[in-house]
Amino acid sequence: MLDTKGVNVWCAAGKGTFGTKELINRVFKTRLSEIVSHKTLILPQLGAPGISAHEVTKNTGFKVIYGPVRASDIKTFINSELKATKEMRTVEFTTLDRLKLTPVEVTNSLKLSITIFAIMFLINLIAFNKFGITDFYSYIGVLLIGCLITPVLLPWIPGRAFALKGWILGLLWAVFVVFINGWPTSNSFGLLKGIGYLLVLPSVSAYFAMNFTGSSTYTSLSGVLKEMRAVIPPIVVTISLGVLLLVVDCFIKI
């Protein structure tokens, strides 16, 4: 048994806590060859990024067979003479899988969200037009869109980059928010605020959605780097510009 400190084997393999050296050491330390009569180690398949099977064999004499991805398939795997089917070897990312991961995303955004609300509160102390309930639910809306709705609807939203998917849904939300507030015809919701919303909300949602790449099971580092290089500059520019408009709007007397 290799202790990965509660971290799942895939991450542990990536980090090196489930690795070739650790495995070889453990085989010797436990005197495994004296305990068992066979010469086969069955490892979880997702441990493979950390293990070099041929080096384990070279050093310990134990042959390595990779088992299935999911523990629930182990019984079938053993019964079929240690042969895993293509399905057992493949990592899925079902709607339920994605839904289960969304609370983590929401929790991870809490610190940022509290900071944003704190800044809005401070601005309110000196502003003419104070931030209010509309600003609050607009932000909570993009937070939920970027951290929850985009991940759940992931394969059905157009585009491949996560940020783009988040931006699209965020834009729909922004348009909805400004529309129900009577923009652009109503005076209660000025031009600056409307444009500010349309700039800020989709980009915030895009940023949150981009962070879901870490939870996904199908993104590569090269892909994520390419996505980030493409989307971070426009996200920074639109959020800065939009926030500027929203803040200026707070200090203009209508």
Next chain:
Amino acid sequence: MKHKYLKDVVTLKLETEKCTGCSRCVEVCPHDVFVINNKRAEIIDRDSCIECGACAKNCPFKAVTVKPGVGCASAVIKGWLTGSEPSCDCSGYSGCC
């Protein structure tokens, strides 16, 4: 529904002449990137590769190479801020990698 990420971006390479058809890469790949065809490995779905590095690490003949890494934006940001390589160190965070 099979998820698709960005096209033509991964660092995965296969040198067929070094391959002996042991099929270890097929065994370890979580995204069905390889098949064995005429006793040699073949990449059939390169864009599904997530650069986990399992194939390269487990290829006894060094026929497969890939620059392994975690496809995680927050890890990349953390790496930029701390000047280190992006690593999967959000402990207790079961979804990461």
